[in-house]
Amino acid sequence: MALTTVSSDRLATNVKTSNLGTELSKKVGQKKNLIINGSMQVAQRGTSSTTSGYGSVDRFRIQHSGTDNAPTQSQVDVAAGTTPYTLGFRKASKITNGNQTSGAGSSDHIYWEYYAEAQDIAKSGWNYLSSSSFVTLSFWIKSSVAQNFYGSVRTRQGTSQNFPFETGSLSADTWTKITKTIPGNSNLQFDNDTAKNFQLNIMAFLGTDGTASGVSLNTWAAYAAGTRTPDQTSTWYTTNSATLEITGVQLEVGSVATDFEHRSFGQELALCQRYFTQSYPHGVVAGSNSPATVLRKLASGNSYDDIAMFQFPTEMRAVPTIVLYNPVTGVVNGFRGDSNNFTGAAINTATTRGVSIYKNTSVTATVFMSIHATASAEL
Numbered sequence: 001m002a003l004t005t006v007s008s009d010r011l012a013t014n015v016k017t018s019n020l021g022t023e024l025s026k027k028v029g030q031k032k033n034l035i036i037n038g039s040m041q042v043a044q045r046g047t048s049s050t051t052s053g054y055g056s057v058d059r060f061r062i063q064h065s066g067t068d069n070a071p072t073q074s075q076v077d078v079a080a081g082t083t084p085y086t087l088g089f090r091k092a093s094k095i096t097n098g099n100q101t102s103g104a105g106s107s108d109h110i111y112w113e114y115y116a117e118a119q120d121i122a123k124s125g126w127n128y129l130s131s132s133s134f135v136t137l138s139f140w141i142k143s144s145v146a147q148n149f150y151g152s153v154r155t156r157q158g159t160s161q162n163f164p165f166e167t168g169s170l171s172a173d174t175w176t177k178i179t180k181t182i183p184g185n186s187n188l189q190f191d192n193d194t195a196k197n198f199q200l201n202i203m204a205f206l207g208t209d210g211t212a213s214g215v216s217l218n219t220w221a222a223y224a225a226g227t228r229t230p231d232q233t234s235t236w237y238t239t240n241s242a243t244l245e246i247t248g249v250q251l252e253v254g255s256v257a258t259d260f261e262h263r264s265f266g267q268e269l270a271l272c273q274r275y276f277t278q279s280y281p282h283g284v285v286a287g288s289n290s291p292a293t294v295l296r297k298l299a300s301g302n303s304y305d306d307i308a309m310f311q312f313p314t315e316m317r318a319v320p321t322i323v324l325y326n327p328v329t330g331v332v333n334g335f336r337g338d339s340n341n342f343t344g345a346a347i348n349t350a351t352t353r354g355v356s357i358y359k360n361t362s363v364t365a366t367v368f369m370s371i372h373a374t375a376s377a378e379l
Contacts, residue, residue, distance in 0.1 A: 040089075194318060
């Protein structure tokens with residue numbers, strides 16, 4: 001399989017080779033990648049879904065609307081012997097298109113969406129108000145259809161700003177590395193808080209309601225819903241079962257793209273669990289029949305007795321939304337008492353560190369109660 005490398009946007013021509021040593025020396029020993037799970041290792045919710053939103057790879061949600069047939073998002077293996085496999089990448093996030101029988105509608109869209117907390121950019125070391133200070137975005141992408149794709153970076157605090165870019169023409173079924181050097185701008189705002197602000201979109205397709213022919217690439221402009229990128233070709237979108245894959249997503253301070261910062265699975269999982277965690281084993285879909293790793297407690301025989309305490313593995317970004325499941329039937333707000341099923345599970349108290357779960361129905365003393373829970377504090 002051929003390997004193609006696409007250079008960064010035209011801004012890269014302003015980066016002097018002499019900067020390379022300085023940029024590299026700054027990053028030695030640093031945790032430089034501002035993107036969590038950019039190597040697509042972690043998929044707590046499962047490895048495949050047709051939902052719009054978070055459904056497979058953590059931190060990268062796939063948004064779709066207007067489709068005749070929902071696309072499938074999945075975590076997949078990177079084929080051995082390919083680049084980026086030779087660079088240490090083993091997983092990718094993949095979109096498989098459905099059958100869009102009515103063609104490309106003006107409001108149709110399918111794209112990846114990633115959010116970073118405002119404070120992570122504010123304290124990254126990027127002088128984001130200066131046009132001579134940069135962050136560099138890099139990622140690997142592979143399409144089953146040969147065409148150009150678009151993406152964008154958006155800020156959401158203050159006056160929202162938009163930075164559109166393109167991949168350049170991709171060869172079919174060929175992994176290509178994309179590098180984009182992004183300057184600061186006096187209109188950018190990143191508050192020192194946990195709100196979503198830095199938004200990255202990599203687009204399979206965006207209809208004309210969100211595009212315009214005169215949009216300029218590789219420059220900041222005020223965000224408007226109808227001018228996110230130039231008009232996009234619909235070839236991929238109107239091809240049944242077309243696929244698009246990404247991996248190795250990295251955002252780093254500086255004007256040079258350096259080697260990807262590979263973190264261990266445990267490190268990436270802990271970072272992801274700030275935003276989502278579950279009592280189910282890793283990769284088990286919530287609501288599945290899964291008696292493993294349940295939250296358990298011996299019943300006292302009283303109503304309004306605690307079922308369990310779900311202690312989160314790390315401090316969550318905010319007090320999370322909790323969903324409770326019977327571990328066998330998957331019924332929401334249900335729980336198990338030995339071999340019997342009950343309803344009436346509820347949340348007593350939730351914090352960023354854990355949640356107390358109780359029942360409002362009587363269960364015979366000495367019965368072991370069990371339940372599963374998910375906790376989401378996603379941006």
